[in-house]
Amino acid sequence: MGYVLDRRQWLKTSALAVAGLMAGPDFLACRRKSSILEQNSSADDFIMLHNNESPFGISPNARESITRSIHLSNRYPHGYYSDLIDLIAERENTPPDHIILGAGSTDVMVTLIHLAKTEGEILVGDPTYFDFIFYAKRSECSLNKVRLNDKFEHDLEAMEKLVSSQTNLIYICNPNNPTGSITPKDKLQLFCEHASKKALVVVHEAYHEYVEDEAYSSMIDLVKQRKNVIITRTFSKIFGLAGLRIGYGIAHPEIIKKLNKLSRNFAPVAWLSLKAAVASYRDQAFIQSVIEKNKQVKAFLYEELDKLGLCCIPSHTNFVLFKVDQDASELTKKLEAQKILVRPFGLNNKQWIRVSCGTKQELQTFISSLAELV
């Protein structure tokens, strides 16, 4: 993957690139809804490369489990929460009382934001996962944003300097969205150890299962050491269950208890989602096959973008952010007119497009349309 950087001498110019990534006010504008989808066209007509969903479907075991469980839909799913919780607890080697489930990881994050919504501020990288920023703003939280460093990592030194008695939540998205970059484990671990003495640290690991780089590691060990840290993950990405809305958080039971008290309702996750998650989580062969397919299409994407002379940031996820020399929103609209959906990022006068790793066929169509437009 490093070859994308080497060939384009990306790191040499990354300081400039980072200046471009500074999230200006237009960062929020990137959340524009697809105007075509709003006109009620069927989503099936579109090549959906804008939400980082998995194009590789769901585990056959999950499909079977959903079919077998459909008759349970008239019942509340109470008793079944523990099946998934126990499974995650066993895999992560934590007691079950360390786990909270939610309707997607966003659900858990929104509860965390409510927990933090007292006076004080939330410390975040910039740019980072849009929805976290969106919900924090919607809850009128005060945000203290710290620009990513020149390697697109969270600038942990700068962040640590800003941790104060005013900080009540620290959000680290690793790998980060929209950059796809990782923040190295050693630095992150030290940062979390220090910062968690003053505030709850959320390490959001939505793309955890995709990462192969040894510089990365989950921060789950800190949870086991009873640090003031919560890990959030999702079934929406590698497991392909975005439409079933299921995710989880792992933290010390005192944190989990507080979150449960604030949780939206008594059963936020549906039966079929729980069933699908259990079956997918157990299906290692399926997960491995998605990792492999994602790697292949990402390599294809890198190569094709490179042929078009477009620089991208090496990604540890299922999407790629690349820079364009024209208005990214206009370009997105032109692609949309051809029924291809991507996300524009207009960041401090530099223009970027984030494209999800669709199937090879979808990416071939995307690349041929893009080639005519750049």
Ligand SMILES: Cc1ncc(COP(=O)(O)O)c(C=O)c1O
């Ligand atoms: C960093 C990150 N977290 C979470 C999600 C998805 O959230 P959920 O688990 O609620 O589906 C995404 C989807 O794009 C994401 O990029």
